[in-house]
Amino acid sequence: MAHDRFGGLTGWDFEGFHGGGDTELWRRLGSSVVTVEDDERGSVTGVRFAVWAPNARSVQVIGNFNWWTGDQMELIPGSGVWCTFIEGLGEDTLYKFRVETHDGRWIEKVDPMARFSEQAPANASIVYESKYLWSDDEWMEKRRTAQAHAEPMSVYELHLGGWRKGKSYLDLAEELVSYLKWQGYTHVEFMPLAEHPFEPSWGYQVSGYFSPTSRFGKPDDLRYLIDKLHQAGIGVLMDWVPGHFPKDEWALGRFDGTALYEHEDPRQGEHQDWGTYIFNYGRNEVKSFLVSNALYWIKEFHIDGLRVDAVASMLYLDYSREEGQWVPNQFGGRENLEAIDFLRYVNRHLYEREPGVVMIAEESTSFPGVTKPVHEGGLGFGFKWNMGWMNDSLRYLQLDPVYRQYEHNLLTFAMVYAYTENFVLPISHDEVVHGKGSMINKVPQDDWRKFATLRAFYSFMWSFPGKQLIFMGCEFGQRPEFNEATSLEWWVSDLWGHGGLQRLFRDLNHTYRDNAALYELDNSPEGFSWINADDASRNTLSWVRHDSSGNHIACVTNFSPEPLRDYEIGLPVAGAWEEILNTDAPIYDGSGEFGNLGEVTAHAEPWGHFPARARVTVPPLGSVWLRRTGS
Structure with a gap:
């Protein structure tokens, strides 16, 4: 031989x-x-x-x-x-x-x-062999001991081709990194990086699971971008799509003339809605392929976490199917037992193999135990997107203020189930496409009220229990819907309203990161106390966030166009409370007329279940945060 x-x-x-x-x-x-x-x-x-x-x-x-x-x-x-x-x-x-x-x-x-x-x-x-030498040792060492649930996470989701059209991985390593650092996000989430043939699929129909898209450069250029993000202290998440794949005849489908990666039976193997094939999770070789793919991105590209797309479509055999179009499991039920086993397998393996990574489920149903550990019978994800919070909040936001009092529970209901899972609060790309309208265009009435309402809403979101995710362009109120074929309208960030919103995001992120009360006990009832959940007539919600060191932040949000003067609230501690955020401030293009002169004083007089009370001014369509340090 x-x-x-x-x-x-x-x-x-x-x-x-x-x-x-x-x-x-x-x-x-x-x-x-x-x-x-x-x-x-x-x-x-x-x-x-x-x-x-x-x-x-x-x-x-x-x-x-x-x-x-x-x-x-x-x-x-x-x-x-x-x-x-x-x-x-x-x-x-x-x-x-x-x-x-x-x-x-x-x-x-x-x-x-x-x-x-x-x-x-x-x-x-x-044929490609990486020659990249990483310089993110400090980040990777820190990642191994990270406690994601008790740390801040504000995620900037972006589509690489639509952030600034024509930019490469190497360009983004300069421009994107400096922008994210200025804005103060802790993480960036890239819409699918894996190679995909059809650009308007935004990478959600993958043909090259191990191949970073070549639209923006070579694989080592992507490594350089991720390295630079890590050196700037920014974590990197990517969307991962193990739920389905496209039918292009040159890709995975019917690979050797038979159903190799997918089910043969279309009732199990095809998504009619999406025109795609479904992986056969019961086949060992497919499990090896997919778990290897998840580890590949984390190991070879230092990705810090995977947001798993369309988990609900994997969990249910009857997902988006009529009666008779699906095959029940061995017990006659609708749960896809093989997909459930696969998700448990991949989550358990990654958490054991690469401590500090995060697995995030985009799961739109009330499937139990998505973020419960596998050994306790859960799916083993670290976080789940809170789609219920997102749907309810956006419904409320689109109401004319005069009608909001009748739908007040849309903003309070999420606290009923807040501790059933570890949640991320998402305002993602899905909410600003396909005729849903941009965030600014969801809000009724004139521009002053639109921007004021958005500023109030985002401060409400950033102070609510759960991690935060926002889609690119929302931070400066882009008016058109997301379109992957064009860049964001960056020029509007120089205009009134848009620029103020962008500056608010910067302050929200930095204030959030600097105050453990806003994130440390996200998943514990000890981290949150309602002040008043029931002030529907004034469209107002108020609560206090706590950390384990006795620090408190009181958050009051007024979704009505009427200012609240001498609005009485209960507080956990008497004394001076510093006003650390007011969304009506001139720097955010607010009126500057409705503030608290830097602080309010709480007096030791019981109010509801609190030992102290204070009177605050809350701007119309505005939010105020007050901080008390130490117990």
Whole structure:
């Protein structure tokens, strides 16, 4: 034998893959530059290609090195994996696989494990080996001991192509990092980074799960961006899409002519609404593929957490289906037991393997125990998006103030279930697309009231129990809906109202981060006390947030257009309370007429369940925060 034709792989290398326990599959499948020993010539370097296609009659690798004509691959005995080693090849080689199906058809497929791909609409896989040297040791060390639930988390969600059109990963490493630092966000969340063919899908229909989109540069350019964010003290989350994948004939679907990654039965294997395939979570090889993918982003790209998209669609067999269009589980129920097992598996593995990462569920139902640990019967996520809070809050926001008193419970109801899960409060891209209108255009009446209401709403949101997430452009009140084809309208941030809102966000973020009372006990009833939940007639809500060191912040929000003068509230401690935020301040383009001259004094006279009381001025459509340090 001249040299190892499988590039060092044997059937034993795929035992874990077939058992569902290979969590680093990218080290075995796909394309890798390797050096093998030749009997006559010593060390020989080239590229090893390996692809799982167990039902194929034959597989070839085609590429720019063989004029796309095909080099035959061999089946590694007992593995279902086709492999070949081609010496002399290296990085930047373009390739695809040509698969002969069981019925004699030839189909061309991109590599499911490709680590780099051509830019859409081209789609060839590209051989790529990272040479990046990280400089974020300090961040990664800190991450290992992080306690996410007791730390501040304000997330800026963005679509890479629409933040500033035409910017690369390298451009963003300068511009985005400095903007986020100025604004004070703790985290950035990138809408799917994985390669996707159709730009208006915003990356939610993935064709290259291991391939960072090449629209903005090379994989090591993305590593550089993440490194720079970490060095600036900013965590990086990414949207991860294990719920479904597109039907493009050159991608994962019917990969070897059979349903390999997806279910064969369309009642189990297709989302009719989205025109996509559903992963077969009961298949061990699919579990290995997906758990490896989750770990890949965290390990190879230092991603700090995954926000898992469309979890509800995974949990329920009848999701968006009519009667008779779905197959019940073995007990006759609607829960997808295999998907539930998979989610528990991936969450448990990542939390054990990479301490400090966060797993966040976008889950829109009341499925129990989403953020409960797996060993207690939960799904094992760290956080869940609070879609109920979001829907109720936006319904309230869109009401004319005269009608808000009749729907007051829309803003109080979230506290009824606030401690059932660990929540993130999201105002995400989904709320400002497809005819829903931008945030500024959801609010009724004239511009003064629109901006004042938004300032009050965001201060309400930032002081409510739970972590915070806002979509790009909301921070300066962009008027058009999100459109991935154009940049944000940055120029409006120089205008009245828009600029004030942007400055408010900066102060909200910095004040939030500087005051543990606003985040440390988010998931504990000890961190929150209502002052008055029931003042519906004045559209006003008030509460106190507490930390474990005896610090308190009182938050009063007035969603009516009438100012509140000498508004009486109860407080936990007598003495001086510093006014640390007033959304009517001139710096935020407010009137500046309704403040408390920097502080209020609480007197030791009982009020409700509080030992002290104070009188405050609260601006129309405005919010005031008061701080008392120490107990």
